Each structure stands twice: as structure tokens, then as C-alpha cells.
Amino acid sequence: MNHLQKKFPKRYEHIKALIQKSSVFEDLCGDYEEICTWLTSQNRIEIHTEQELNHAREIIRDLEEDIIRTLKQEVE
DSSP states (O other): OHHHHHHOTTTHHHHHHHHHHOHHHHHHHHHHHHHHHHHHHHHHHOOSOHHHHHHHHHHHHHHHHHHHHHHHHHHO
16 A cells, blocks of 8 residues: 555545445555556556556546545545
């Protein structure tokens, strides 16, 4: 959960707690970690097209929005 901790340092404890409660949220966070790890590795080897990298960045933004939305719903 390295990428989550970097992106959401102030909310990371809440994220960890919610992962324990919700398998759907756990999958969402797992997807986020996976795509962030993939994108990081692609930046090093430069095999993929810019379109593929932009698509990965878009997925990351969407997942971040879903994570934030879920966290806000938990608070309410």
C-alpha cells in the first residue's frame, strides 16, 4: 500500500481500517496500487506509447476519486 500511503498520508489509517471492513474497498485500493506500480515501472523502461500511459493516469485519477468518495461516505 505504498502508493496509497504516499497519495493519502493523512487518511492512510482510515484507509487501512476501511480495507479491513470492505472487500470492495480493498479491491479498489488493490487496483490503485497495481496501476500505480505499473505506471511507475513503465516510466523506467519506456516501452509503452504515450496513449497507454495517459490511459493509466486517467484510471489512477478515477480510482483516487472513488477512494475519496468512499472515505467521505464513511464519515457521513
